[in-house]
Amino acid sequence: MQQTMRPKAPFSGSLFPQARPASRRSLITAFVLGVLLLLVPAPELLAVNHILELPGRAFYGQANINAAADAGAFVLLALGLNIVVGYAGLLDLGYAAFFAIGTYSYAILASSFHGIHIPFWIMLILSALITAGFGVAFGAPTLRLRGDYLAIVTLGFGEIVPTFLVNLDNLTGGANGIAGVDQPLIGSFAVNNNISFYYLVLVLAGFVVFVINRLRDSRLGRAWMAIREDELAAASMGINTTLTKLLAFGLGAGFAGFAGTFYAAHLGFADPNQFNFSQSVLILCMVILGGMGNLWGAMLGAILIYLLQTVFLIQINNWINDLGRSTHFDFLTTLDLRTNLFFIYGITLVLFMLFRPEGLLPSNRRRAELHPETAAISEAERQEPYDTREAGQADPNTKGGSQ
Amino acid sequence: MITVALLLQQLVNGISKGSIYALIALGYTMVYGIIELINFAHGDIFMLGSFIAISVVGLFGINNKVPELNNPLGVIGVLLVAFLVTMLLTGTLGVVIERVAYRPLWNAPKLASLISAIGVSYILQNVGLDWRGPNQISFPPIIPGESLRFTVGGGLVIIRPIAIVLLIVSITLMVLLTLFVQRTKLGKAMRATAMDRETAQLMGINANNTIALTFFIGGALAGAGAILYGMSIQIVQFNVGFQTGLRAFTAAVLGGIGNIPGAVLGGFIIGLVEAYSDTFLETRWTQAVVFFVLIGILVFRPSGLLGQHVTEKV
Numbered sequence: 001m002q003q004t005m006r007p008k009a010p011f012s013g014s015l016f017p018q019a020r021p022a023s024r025r026s027l028i029t030a031f032v033l034g035v036l037l038l039l040v041p042a043p044e045l046l047a048v049n050h051i052l053e054l055p056g057r058a059f060y061g062q063a064n065i066n067a068a069a070d071a072g073a074f075v076l077l078a079l080g081l082n083i084v085v086g087y088a089g090l091l092d093l094g095y096a097a098f099f100a101i102g103t104y105s106y107a108i109l110a111s112s113f114h115g116i117h118i119p120f121w122i123m124l125i126l127s128a129l130i131t132a133g134f135g136v137a138f139g140a141p142t143l144r145l146r147g148d149y150l151a152i153v154t155l156g157f158g159e160i161v162p163t164f165l166v167n168l169d170n171l172t173g174g175a176n177g178i179a180g181v182d183q184p185l186i187g188s189f190a191v192n193n194n195i196s197f198y199y200l201v202l203v204l205a206g207f208v209v210f211v212i213n214r215l216r217d218s219r220l221g222r223a224w225m226a227i228r229e230d231e232l233a234a235a236s237m238g239i240n241t242t243l244t245k246l247l248a249f250g251l252g253a254g255f256a257g258f259a260g261t262f263y264a265a266h267l268g269f270a271d272p273n274q275f276n277f278s279q280s281v282l283i284l285c286m287v288i289l290g291g292m293g294n295l296w297g298a299m300l301g302a303i304l305i306y307l308l309q310t311v312f313l314i315q316i317n318n319w320i321n322d323l324g325r326s327t328h329f330d331f332l333t334t335l336d337l338r339t340n341l342f343f344i345y346g347i348t349l350v351l352f353m354l355f356r357p358e359g360l361l362p363s364n365r366r367r368a369e370l371h372p373e374t375a376a377i378s379e380a381e382r383q384e385p386y387d388t389r390e391a392g393q394a395d396p397n398t399k400g401g402s403q
Numbered sequence: 404m405i406t407v408a409l410l411l412q413q414l415v416n417g418i419s420k421g422s423i424y425a426l427i428a429l430g431y432t433m434v435y436g437i438i439e440l441i442n443f444a445h446g447d448i449f450m451l452g453s454f455i456a457i458s459v460v461g462l463f464g465i466n467n468k469v470p471e472l473n474n475p476l477g478v479i480g481v482l483l484v485a486f487l488v489t490m491l492l493t494g495t496l497g498v499v500i501e502r503v504a505y506r507p508l509w510n511a512p513k514l515a516s517l518i519s520a521i522g523v524s525y526i527l528q529n530v531g532l533d534w535r536g537p538n539q540i541s542f543p544p545i546i547p548g549e550s551l552r553f554t555v556g557g558g559l560v561i562i563r564p565i566a567i568v569l570l571i572v573s574i575t576l577m578v579l580l581t582l583f584v585q586r587t588k589l590g591k592a593m594r595a596t597a598m599d600r601e602t603a604q605l606m607g608i609n610a611n612n613t614i615a616l617t618f619f620i621g622g623a624l625a626g627a628g629a630i631l632y633g634m635s636i637q638i639v640q641f642n643v644g645f646q647t648g649l650r651a652f653t654a655a656v657l658g659g660i661g662n663i664p665g666a667v668l669g670g671f672i673i674g675l676v677e678a679y680s681d682t683f684l685e686t687r688w689t690q691a692v693v694f695f696v697l698i699g700i701l702v703f704r705p706s707g708l709l710g711q712h713v714t715e716k717v
Contacts (some may be wrong), residue, residue: 077605091514138643141702148441152656153701156694159649163691272437276647281521288518343529350504359507 029296030209039201041065064311066194071306072201078286078302079208079295080255087221087292088248088361089228090143091151094158095283098253100165100275101133102260107178107270108171120184120191120265124204126218128257133297135253136246142337142370143245146231177271181264197266204262205299207253215251224248225293278342279308285345289352291359300361313337313344371388405683413678419566421637421674422573427651428658428666429580430497430621436661437597437617439513443520444500446648447527448622452470452629453494453639454535457542465543472542474546481545484573489630490623493689495624496682498615506611524645531641539640542633571630576627577667580620584663593617597661612654653697659710668708 043060047053053059077099104315105127109118118126142153165172172178184191184200191200215221224243226234264270282305290301317337324332337344352359357390420658434442460466485554504523548564584590595603597612604610626698632647633639653674658665671691680692700707 042509142698145701148435148439148517149705151517151703152441152652153698155649156698160691160694163688167687167691184531194462281525321530326477339532340529342525342532346525346527346529349525350519353511353522354504354507354517355513357511 002016009195009317013241034206038199040068041198044194050308062194065198065308068306069151069194069197069201069266070263070310072267073259074200074283074286074306074353075205075299075302076201076208076259076262077256078290078298079205079285080252081283082213082287082298083212084252085247086298087216088245090245090248091147092159092252092280093151093155093251093277093284094280095154095252095256096275096277096279097158097161098131098135098256099260099263099279100161100272100285101253101258101265102127102133102257103275104165104172104178104260105130106182106207106256106261106264110182110265111178112180112247113178117182120182120286124258124261127261128254130255131260132250132254135250138253139246139249144244155277155280158214158275158378162272162275163277167249172272173270175272177269179269181268181270183268184265191265201262201266204258206260209299212255216295219243220247227238228293262317272334276316277396282345285349287359288349289359291361291363294359294361294363297361297363301359304360309341313341375383405557407556408554408560409682411555411560412558413682414675415560415562415566415677417675418671419569419674420677421654421671422569422634423628423632423670424651424654424673425667425670426573426576426624426631426668427648428655429577430625430654431648431652431662432658432660432663432666433593433617433621435655436517437593437614440505440520441652442529442618442621443517444480444523445497445621445625446505446644446646446651447524447531448500449625449629449632449647449651450639450641450644450645451496451527452489452626453542453633453643454471454531455626456485456489456490456538456630456633457487457639458523460543460545465545467541467543469543475660478546485545485630486627489626490550491626492612493626493629494619494621497618497625501615501618506614507531524584528641528644530587531644535641539573539638542637542639543608544634545638546634549585563635565631565635569635572627572631576624580624581663589613589616650693653693656697657707659707661705664711665707672708 011264040060043054044062044065048173077095080098081092081095084090084095106120106123108114108118109116109126111117138154140158145153157212166175168174183208191197223239226237227237227241227244231241234244284300286301286305287298288301288306291297292298317335320335320337321333324330324335428443430445430448431442432442434445440677460481465481487559500523504519505516508519526708544565546564546568550564551562553560553562584593592603592608593616595606595608596610600610603613650673651670654669655666656669657672658667658669660666673696676693676696680689684692
């Protein structure tokens with residue numbers, strides 16, 4: 001920390017290999033992915049309009065398009081949390097609180113519960129702002145805490161917010177929640193069926209991906225990653241760490257508000273019981289299993305996990321029960337995977353941490369961090385039972401400042 | 404209507420609850436002190452401990468229909484066996500979890516072990532769910548006897564026999580733990596490992612065994628807490644570990660995480676906060692109150708009440 005650095009060039013090139021314009025390959029991937037996602041409801045549209053009914057309508061039908069639209073909301077959430085956890089390296093265990101605030105902002109300001117009907121598009125911005133405001137308000141006093149302590153404070157917020165939602169009956173409808181939330185209008189066209197909601201969330205997700213992609217490569221995005229790598233080093237390079245972390249927290253919360261607005265509009269209902277700790281962990285799982293710090297990873301994680309619990313699990317369960325019946329294995333016929341959902345999540349989390357901590361689609365940087373066998377590590381270091389190097393925020397493996 | 408009797412009654416309730424939190428908080432604080440990991444699974448070890456205890460006392464014919472024994476020697480015998488077996492099993496569970504889910508992650512970022520801990524917590528909760536089902540189940544009180552009744556300023560203060568047993572058992576365990584950590588060679592090894600693992604290893608301390616021992620003691624204390632909780636609240640459920648564990652963890656942070664007397668102090672404070680909040684606010688606000696206390700402490704005194712401020716090393 002003794003060498004002098006000129007504050008004029010805080011981000012030297014070699015430190016940030018990721019900060020570069022999108023390559024041609026990733027553009028093509030994004031384009032193909034976009035077209036595929038646009039085509040998801042196509043078979044159902046053909047069937048509804050009696051043009052052509054492809055086989056397997058149970059799979060591509062309304063219920064699953066509905067699930068896909070909800071999965072979209074979780075994609076938005078995972079993208080937002082990815083800013084906080086993946087880019088800035090701040091572990092947030094209460095992200096569902098911001099989701100709740102977003103959902104309730106829309107439900108309170110656009111339903112017959114209070115007789116206020118602000119249009120969806122205005123609310124999209126407004127509730128993102130409200131939620132970001134809460135994020136900043138929660139973050140301002142607490143973000144100077146480090147690592148685990150911050151995680152616990154966010155967990156605390158995650159418990160406090162639902163308590164308020166249930167107890168402030170007059171404002172939030174208490175334990176009953178708020179029903180009859182307004183549907184979005186596009187001109188005079190009401191977004192009121194699953195397919196139009198699916199396309200709505202696709203547009204929203206596309207917008208958020210664009211914004212976050214630009215953010216990541218901006219000065220702010222690079223500052224986030226610098227803080228994640230080594231907060232002290234980042235501070236000594238002239239980054240205002242408090243402000244930068246606060247922006248990550250606020251923006252992350254804002255996207256949760258965005259997601260919450262869509263979610264409330266799609267469900268038509270705000271329920272205070274769905275924003276508990278397991279919801280926060282679920283979103284965190286999406287980011288981590290997908291690949292922390294990587295936009296595409298977070299999206300993949302969200303889609304896989306959400307569809308796993310709503311669609312695939314039921315199918316797999318049916319197959320297992322059928323298998324049990326045909327093989328006369330009583331245990332398999334009565335096995336209900338849905339009551340063992342926590343077990344599945346738990347074992348997945350542990351196994352992923354043990355064998356693939358970087359997630360399915362990691363960012364290059366994280367892969368390099370988590371597989372240090374490619375880097376030079378002495379035999380003595382490998383023998384240590386635990387990482388004894390200084391606890392540098394979330395990533396003690398950084399080669400930079402420690403010791 | 405606030406009376407002296409009500410205040411005293413809640414003091415009794417708060418201390419009872421607080422001593423359970425203190426026992427669980429010790430497990431959090433010791434593990435954090437030695438490997439800087441928030442052991443999310445600890446609360447669920449506590450939950451499984453209460454389930455194990457139900458089975459153990461069931462072997463002696465104590466269950467919902469025969470909830471109490473009238474033979475004092477019998478009560479002591481049953482309690483002794485229940486404590487020993489439960490503590491042994493929960494302690495072993497703690498060691499197994501450390502071995503399987505935490506130790507292989509020594510080379511990974513700290514976040515990885517935290518996530519792994521959350522995963523283990525989910526697994527244990529599901530084990531509890533499959534074992535005893537989703538509903539509340541009753542825990543036999545085991546200890547018979549009349550409650551002590553005092554009249555204070557026109558109001559009645561009731562002290563149940565379990566409240567006295569609870570205090571005696573938990574204070575005994577805390578004293579034993581303090582003696583163990585301060586006076587024995589193994590305790591010294593634990594303190595050394597917590598302070599600086601590398602140097603401790605150079606001094607010939609087997610860090611792996613010391614860490615396993617820490618997990619064993621933490622798990623055993625959670626098991627003891629589980630029996631006391633069961634006898635006192637008399638209702639357990641598969642998800643009780645999360646809520647109780649969270650409050651116990653709050654207690655550990657409040658006292659200064661890594662600090663053993665701090666965890667005990669924090670446990671009693673959280674117990675009292677909870678008791679008074681339940682009475683003077685409403686039960687439904689208690690959760691928020693507890694976490695406001697936690698956040699307040701972390702914001703204004705991040706090292707906790709008894710913790711020492713650690714300057715960050717570069």
